Amino acid sequence: MVLQAPGPADGDGPLRVVDRPDPRPGPGELLLHVAACGVCRTDLQLCEGDLAARRLPVVPGHQIVGRVADVGPEVSGWTAGERAGAMWLAWACGECRHCLTGRENLCERARFTGWDVDGGYAERALVDARHAVRLPESVDDLAAAPLLCGGVIGFRALRLSGIEPGGRLGLYGFGASALLAIQVARHWGCEVYVCTRSDTERERAWRLGAAWVGGYDDRPPVPLDAAITFAPAGEVVLAALRGLDRGGTVAINAIHLDRVPEFPYEQLWWERSLQSVANVTRQDAADFMALAAEIPVRTQTEAHPLASANDALRRLRSGEVDGAAVLVP
Ligand SMILES: [Zn+2]
Ligand SMILES: [Zn+2]
Numbered sequence: 056m057v058l059q060a061p062g063p064a065d066g067d068g069p070l071r072v073v074d075r076p077d078p079r080p081g082p083g084e085l086l087l088h089v090a091a092c093g094v095c096r097t098d099l100q101l102c103e104g105d106l107a108a109r110r111l112p113v114v115p116g117h118q119i120v121g122r123v124a125d126v127g128p129e130v131s132g133w134t135a136g137e138r139a140g141a142m143w144l145a146w147a148c149g150e151c152r153h154c155l156t157g158r159e160n161l162c163e164r165a166r167f168t169g170w171d172v173d174g175g176y177a178e179r180a181l182v183d184a185r186h187a188v189r190l191p192e193s194v195d196d197l198a199a200a201p202l203l204c205g206g207v208i209g210f211r212a213l214r215l216s217g218i219e220p221g222g223r224l225g226l227y228g229f230g231a232s233a234l235l236a237i238q239v240a241r242h243w244g245c246e247v248y249v250c251t252r253s254d255t256e257r258e259r260a261w262r263l264g265a266a267w268v269g270g271y272d273d274r275p276p277v278p279l280d281a282a283i284t285f286a287p288a289g290e291v292v293l294a295a296l297r298g299l300d301r302g303g304t305v306a307i308n309a310i311h312l313d314r315v316p317e318f319p320y321e322q323l324w325w326e327r328s329l330q331s332v333a334n335v336t337r338q339d340a341a342d343f344m345a346l347a348a349e350i351p352v353r354t355q356t357e358a359h360p361l362a363s364a365n366d367a368l369r370r371l372r373s374g375e376v377d378g379a380a381v382l383v384p
Contacts, residue, residue, distance in 0.1 A: 056176040056364040056382075057112045061104030064372045068365025069102045070115075070176070078181050080127030085184045087139060092175030093118030093200035094359075094367045094380040096230070096287070097143070100311050101170060102368055105287075109171050116382070117143040117168035118203040119175030119182070120196045130184040138196075140188035141180065142203045144334050145172050160211075160334035167334075176364050178384040188340045191348035198354045201379035202347055203340070205232035206354075208308060209283070210343040212332045213239055216281035216306040220244050223277055227295045228285030229256035231379035232308060236283060237263045238352045248275040250294065253374060274298055283308055289315035292329065293322070301325035308332050356381045 062069040080086045098115045100106040119141040123133055133139065145168040147159035154162050168174045173181070190199045209232040218224045220243040226233045229251040240247050241264045248267045249260035260268045267275055271286075271294050278300030284291050287309045293316060295305045307329065323329070346352075355378025359367040367380040 056361060057114055058102055058108070059112045061102060061108060064099060064103055064365065064368040068368060070364050070368070072362055073112075077179055080125050080181055082127055082129045083184055084127040084181050085123050085130065085133055085139060085187055086125035086127075087119060087121030087141065087180045087182055088124045089119055089121045089175050089178055089180055089384050090196040091120045091200045092116040092382045093204060094364070094371055094382060095204045096371065097204070097310055098169065099368050099371050100287075103372075106311050109167075113169065114173035114175075114177050114180075115169040116175035116177070117141065117170075118200045118205075119168070119180055120190065120199045120203070121175075121180065124179070127184070133184050133187065138190055139182070140190050140199060140203050141168055141175065141182040141186070142188055142207060142335065142340055143167055144186060144336070146183045146186060157336065157338065160336045160339075165334070176361065176382060178361070186337060188337070188344065191344055193348050193351060197356050197358060197381050197383070200381045201231050201354050201356060202235065202344065202352070205230075205379060206235040206347060206352065207335045207340050207343045208232060208332060209236035210239060210346070211335050211339045212236065212283045212306040212308040215304070215330050215332055216283055217304050218243070218245060218281040222246070222280040223248065223300075225250065225275055225279040225282030225295055225298050226285070227251075227271065227282060227291050229253070229260050230285055231376075233283070233285050234259060234263060234378070235352055235354065237265065238350060239346060242346075242350045248277075248279060248298075250275070255377070279303055281306070285309070287311055288313055293318050296322050296327060296329065299327050302327065304328040304330050306330045306332050354379060358383045
């Protein structure tokens with residue numbers, strides 16, 4: 056499913072079926088038989104043009120679960136038939152000062168799956184072997200897909216929010232990423248306060264052990280140690296900031312935010328922080344996959360045939376998706 060030019064996700068949708076010959080893996084690459092590919096909000100933003108395309112045409116999709124079908128030259132550690140995942144970070148240089156200090160997510164030469172290189176809305180995908188992710192045996196293909204973006208980035212957001220075990224955590228927005236983050240936070244013994252507009256999401260938050268559930272305009276009943284925002288709206292970031300205790304952090308889990316409205320400095324004073332969350336590292340993925348298997352994290356998915364990718368995007372945009380949408384070739 057190829058994006059030739061961004062356009063609205065309603066009507067026919069921006070993606071088209073294109074037949075291409077099977078790609079051959081180059082040096083350092085794996086060819087994956089795609090078993091499942093998660094549909095992420097970032098895909099929607101790319102397809103609709105809110106996130107500027109870096110190359111066109113491009114195959115979107117960066118939560119790829121597949122089997123290694125072929126191994127390119129100079130690959131070590133992977134053999135044909137093994138299960139592998141691919142995530143948003145497709146490649147990092149390994150040489151810059153960010154890469155050399157464990158922050159490859161900030162690499163200025165980084166390439167991203169489904170943005171700089173073709174992704175997983177396809178039957179086959181080429182991935183860099185060093186950036187392929189090992190997936191826990193206990194998690195099936197469909198369930199593993201949303202772990203690869205929503206899950207790992209939610210985990211990094213939890214870390215960057217500075218939340219400690221037993222702390223009070225706010226989650227603003229309760230889509231695919233948040234419902235994985237709450238399971239980790241509950242595993243750490245945190246009290247979780249959820250703000251969302253959607254009635255379905257509110258019910259799901261109660262079921263997953265939220266201490267309190269409200270709307271974006273409702274202030275949680277206690278000051279929060281940390282909060283994570285998932286909605287791509289600056290207003291929500293400020294709502295989260297107003298819910299924080301002194302010294303607390305809002306981690307902003309969004310690659311694209313409409314704008315941050317002006318706000319009085321008093322709301323940031325007392326060492327409150329706003330922290331963006333940019334991409335993830337391979338270490339984040341490895342740590343999260345181990346934790347997801349240990350908890351075990353439960354994912355809720357709805358499967359769509361690959362050719363229905365436009366429908367999946369439309370459902371995501373209108374908030375109809377139950378859990379996480381996953382394309383199955
Ligand atoms: Zn994503
Ligand atoms: Zn680098």
